[in-house]
Amino acid sequence: MTTPSSSAPGVAAAPAHAPHDAHPNQFALLRQRRFAPFFWTLFSGAANDNLFKFAFTVMVTYQLSVGWLPPAMAGLVIGALFILPFLLFSATSGQLTDKIEKTRMIRFVKNLEIGIMLLAAWGFMSANVPVLLGCTFLMGLHSTLFGPVKFAYLPQVLSERELTGGNGMVEMGTFVAILMGNVVGGLLVAVPQVGPTYVAVACVALALAGRLVAQGVPPAPATDPGLVINWNPVTETWRNLKLAHGNIVVFRSLLGISWMWFFGAVFLSQFPSFAKEVLHGNEQVASLLLVVFSIGIGTGSLLCEVLSRRHVEIGLVPLGAIGMSVFAIDLYFASSSLPPAEVMGLGAFVAQPQHWRVMADLALLSLFAGLYSVPMYALIQMRSQPTHRARIIAANNILNALFMIASSIIAGAMLAAGFSVPQIFLFTGLANAVVAFYIFLVVPEYLLRFVAWMSSRFIYRFKVQGDQHIPSTGAAVLVCNHVSFIDAVLLMAASPRPMVFLMDHRIFRQPVLGWLFRLAKAIPIAPQKEDPQAYEAAFERAAEVLRAGDLLAIFPEGGITKDGTLQPFKGGIVKILDRARADGLDVPVVPMALTNLWGSYFSRIEQGTAMVRPFRRGFLNRVGLNVGAPMSAAEVTPELLFARVDGLLKG
Numbered sequence: 001m002t003t004p005s006s007s008a009p010g011v012a013a014a015p016a017h018a019p020h021d022a023h024p025n026q027f028a029l030l031r032q033r034r035f036a037p038f039f040w041t042l043f044s045g046a047a048n049d050n051l052f053k054f055a056f057t058v059m060v061t062y063q064l065s066v067g068w069l070p071p072a073m074a075g076l077v078i079g080a081l082f083i084l085p086f087l088l089f090s091a092t093s094g095q096l097t098d099k100i101e102k103t104r105m106i107r108f109v110k111n112l113e114i115g116i117m118l119l120a121a122w123g124f125m126s127a128n129v130p131v132l133l134g135c136t137f138l139m140g141l142h143s144t145l146f147g148p149v150k151f152a153y154l155p156q157v158l159s160e161r162e163l164t165g166g167n168g169m170v171e172m173g174t175f176v177a178i179l180m181g182n183v184v185g186g187l188l189v190a191v192p193q194v195g196p197t198y199v200a201v202a203c204v205a206l207a208l209a210g211r212l213v214a215q216g217v218p219p220a221p222a223t224d225p226g227l228v229i230n231w232n233p234v235t236e237t238w239r240n241l242k243l244a245h246g247n248i249v250v251f252r253s254l255l256g257i258s259w260m261w262f263f264g265a266v267f268l269s270q271f272p273s274f275a276k277e278v279l280h281g282n283e284q285v286a287s288l289l290l291v292v293f294s295i296g297i298g299t300g301s302l303l304c305e306v307l308s309r310r311h312v313e314i315g316l317v318p319l320g321a322i323g324m325s326v327f328a329i330d331l332y333f334a335s336s337s338l339p340p341a342e343v344m345g346l347g348a349f350v351a352q353p354q355h356w357r358v359m360a361d362l363a364l365l366s367l368f369a370g371l372y373s374v375p376m377y378a379l380i381q382m383r384s385q386p387t388h389r390a391r392i393i394a395a396n397n398i399l400n401a402l403f404m405i406a407s408s409i410i411a412g413a414m415l416a417a418g419f420s421v422p423q424i425f426l427f428t429g430l431a432n433a434v435v436a437f438y439i440f441l442v443v444p445e446y447l448l449r450f451v452a453w454m455s456s457r458f459i460y461r462f463k464v465q466g467d468q469h470i471p472s473t474g475a476a477v478l479v480c481n482h483v484s485f486i487d488a489v490l491l492m493a494a495s496p497r498p499m500v501f502l503m504d505h506r507i508f509r510q511p512v513l514g515w516l517f518r519l520a521k522a523i524p525i526a527p528q529k530e531d532p533q534a535y536e537a538a539f540e541r542a543a544e545v546l547r548a549g550d551l552l553a554i555f556p557e558g559g560i561t562k563d564g565t566l567q568p569f570k571g572g573i574v575k576i577l578d579r580a581r582a583d584g585l586d587v588p589v590v591p592m593a594l595t596n597l598w599g600s601y602f603s604r605i606e607q608g609t610a611m612v613r614p615f616r617r618g619f620l621n622r623v624g625l626n627v628g629a630p631m632s633a634a635e636v637t638p639e640l641l642f643a644r645v646d647g648l649l650k651g
Contacts, residue, residue, distance in 0.1 A: 102152065263432055281345075296369070300372075300374075324372060331429075475587050481557065481561070484598075502572075
């Protein structure tokens with residue numbers, strides 16, 4: 001769990017120390033200048049992209065007769081042209097975003113959008129397909145340039161507590177905009193005789209509206225103004241991937257996000273044929289599937305802030321992955337058992353009860369996809385070095401495009417081999433389980449946070465007070481009383497950052513907890529008289545943690561209390577701080593106190609023995625963690641620390 005990059009000032013430029021209740025929820029951000037203009041700028045852009053693309057696709061498919069662009073190929077060609085700039089220009093856009101002040105970049109992109117949409121308006125009104133194809137490529141370029149800005153801007157203006165909610169709003173806004181763009185584009189272009197003109201006016205109007213709200217986006221300074229631009233997309237793409245690979249947690253998270261795009265692309269691309277061939281529905285039913293999917297993604301994205309208690313909680317990622325697989329697999333069983341029927345409209349489709357299970361599966365798998373993706377985006381923003389954050393996000397966009405192309409190829413190959421659409425969904429659900437298992441195996445932090453998140457919500461009712469005192473960046477020593485075998489798990493759940501524990505070596509002998517703490521790379525420590533070599537090795541590893549800029553958590557009592565009272569603190573904390581000073585570090589010490597854990601299943605209340613009576617206190621006991629203000633290393637003594645922790649216990 002020791003990751004040097006966790007000390008990167010991922011929110012350094014933001015109001016990182018915002019008050020605990022700076023806003024009641026993520027929706028309050030829409031009333032703040034630092035977020036609202038930015039949100040409506042990206043919303044208008046996403047809506048315009050999809051209004052343009054869908055209207056153009058419908059026009060070519062149903063209204064125009066173009067010999068060199070058959071209707072069956074129109075959607076594929078338009079989609080490919082839109083994605084192509086992500087492969088060609090993402091590396092360059094990441095560099096530009098790191099080098100240029102972000103508000104300036106946003107306004108440049110919106111100016112570009114106005115020019116593209118004016119050209120597209122002429123294309124729609126003159127039914128000029130080559131011009132509209134060119135505009136499709138240019139709108140892909142518009143999205144390519146905006147993508148790194150979108151995710152690099154947020155950590156500069158939002159605190160750690162706001163980052164998950166802000167990303168949830170962005171994810172929700174993006175999918176709602178996509179849905180609205182598709183619906184409005186389809187409705188406008190279908191108006192007899194004047195449909196293309198209406199689409200032209202709408203595209204230009206949305207571009208102008210986006211530029212207008214972009215004027216209100218506050219300045220966001222460049223993070224690497226001295227960067228020399230490398231215009232070679234191939235070498236720069238490779239360089240960006242190497243930058244991301246420098247932090248293994250960030251890199252694996254990039255792959256995890258790209259997999260989500262693969263997963264989503266499989267479902268979205270198959271909705272038309274799924275609606276027609278499996279559900280026996282018309283175009284309205286296909287649109288309904290898109291609506292249900294988009295609402296699910298948006299709902300899951302918004303739930304992240306609530307479920308994470310306004311922290312970057314990557315423990316939600318395994319939960320999301322489990323839900324994605326479960327409901328994708330159930331979708332196969334729900335759709336495979338449908339009897340043959342005549343093509344039905346929306347009303348007839350909704351009237352049949354067996355179709356509600358299909359819609360529920362779609363809604364829930366997309367909801368869990370939102371839970372899966374938002375914490376990953378927030379983690380990347382927080383753990384990436386600010387100087388090249390945009391380039392890492394650009395690398396993610398390249399990977400996303402490659403994974404989406406791969407999804408089209410694999411789905412097409414499976415259809416050609418005779419697989420049905422439900423079987424493709426089943427394959428995707430099973431593949432998701434395998435991929436998720438691999439990611440959690442190579443990056444155990446996700447699994448550890450999941451265990452901590454589950455424990456703090458479904459074993460106990462866990463209330464944390466004062467967690468704003470846990471530093472969001474830099475090294476620190478967290479000092480806590482030791483009441484039970486699950487103390488470390490609860491501390492993991494309370495902290496927005498990973499921490500490394502210095503723990504009694506005997507706890508590693510416990511069957512399950514020992515495996516968990518070894519996975520967490522906890523540091524075993526034995527008494528000096530018992531094993532002097534292990535004792536010194538533990539302090540050396542603790543010093544390495546602090547040198548890396550990470551959080552070190554210790555239990556200075558030296559072991560779990562046997563009577564529920566706070567035991568005298570040993571002198572190990574002084575030795576840790578002395579070593580840190582020798583390394584030139586002035587490390588703050590944060591006192592903490594776990595409350596109401598004595599008497600629980602994991603405490604030693606049964607005559608000094610733990611884990612004897614599982615239901616001694618029933619379910620969902622209320623426990624707490626009180627976090628005190630940091631102390632400077634110079635003032636720390638075992639006696640003073642004891643008094644601070646004791647005060648937190650009583651307070």
